[in-house]
Amino acid sequence: MVLAALEVETFTRPRSPRRVLPGFGLTLGYTMVYLSLLVLIPLSAVFVRSLGSGWGHFFAAVSAPRVAASLRLSFGASLLAALINVVFGLIVAWVLVRYTFPFKRLVDAMVDLPFALPTAVAGIALTALYAPNGWLGTGLASLGVTVAFTPLGIVVALTFVGLPFVVRTLQPVLEDLDTEVEQAAATLGASALQCFVRVVLPALWPALLTGFALAFARAVGEYGSVIFIAGNMPMKSEIAPLLIVTKLEQYDYAGATAIAVVMLILSFGIMLGINALQHWAVSRHGGR
């Protein structure tokens, strides 16, 4: 019996599955060459160049007040925008998964607009809205709030850019969530708020953190949608990617490269964090 099963096994399934289908060497080889030529080698150029000009020069370039201010602004505004997206992304994802309302499918499709709309278009559109004479700017100005050409405008642009990440990471998790547990909690006398905080939220934490990290990472590097609305005042509303461009235009390659290295190291750190997070979530919940 066991022998027969073993025979069937060896007959239908060759010992080494990678020998059956052709093209492993070709496709993996092509993947590695293309990846190296287009991504890995060019990216390593940034690190090699910045080391080439020496540590002293690197630290001097990075700790210059204007550079430090731009990095603080980029990471600070991105953090704020990602937090706004966590709160409203959770509400949007919840509403899209749990409730029905007119035009729901259209609204759902629209969530991806920031992925599809070129950033330069988003930039001039948001500026037109929030400029002192714009649709929203006029009303906000009478309240004494200036959005365009201030750091607040940067947060608005970065919120737009990061909007889909939290919604799209939460949706599948919310869809898979068993409503029976919530109903049981409600039957046992839990209020809606208690039910949400004690039952729903714990299951959403990994997805919320992932969405937050993705929105944050995207916002830190964002350029196109920000530069129109930011005002771009050095020390005040100048983001780090813009300072890289400015330094390149002044042929200060070492300075531009130094900022790029700091941003890359921080972004890769965030990405490794996301991976560790997902790894932890998958091993804890045994996958979705």
Add this chain to the structure above:
Amino acid sequence: MAAAEARGAPRRRRVGRTVLIAAALLFLGLFLLMPLLVVFIQALSRGVGTYLAAIFDPMAWAAVKLTLEVAAIAVPLNLLFGVAAAWAIAKFDFRGKSALVTLIDLPFAVSPVIAGLIFILLFGAHGWFGGVLRAHHIRVVFAVPGIVLATLFVTFPFIARELIPVMQAQGRDDEETALSLGASGWQTFWRVTLPNIRWGLMYGVLLCNARAMGEFGAVSVVSGHVRGLTNTMPLHVEILYNEYNYTAAFAVASLLALLALLTLAGKSFLEWRQPELRHAALAARDRTRRENT
């Protein structure tokens, strides 16, 4: 007391529901709908005649042509890569697979500006290959090849990350059957694999194309902004805007906004054909990780 609470609960839920829907729609209206509307309203604010004149301006037309050319080079190259990477990753087991998947996603973690910068460091006048290129009179940076390279970099992961989960879900049974029935490797790929992955393939191409045509930061750094020569549509929007030619800027922007709307419509259509596509890219990392642990 308890009865009153029980009667109050459904009403409270209904109120909560309405408040949440209103909050979500208000947020989306403010951040998505209004920016989209303002593009078209600004573009048409001086009448249809001005709008058409702005679009059929020779410089705008040159920008449209360059944008289409760059996408026509970048998308097929990344498609070829995406298919090769998905074949290797989805159909075979090898060590370091999850590291490879992470490396493919790397360009997503890099600022577009840095994506442009790396090609200036390589091919610019003072770059590693600057001297060689000058000696042979080849221009990469501040010319079309640089724009293509920067676009290739930022759109690099799009097709691969959509195809990998689709191919993983298909498994390798169909291909193994075709091969055992005597089909050659290429026949198997064209007649079995390709029809199986066609929706996922179109999905990846659609998203890759949207980003390729709309990329601004990376292209801006390497383009040099030569009007009529190295100006893509997003760069042309910026130039017009900075010249205070707002109507023309929004007119060209409205073409890009239309492209975005078409992309979203196509995306919804493909998700309707194959619902798994919706969360495919997110699932890919989980699956690869699970297989490897």
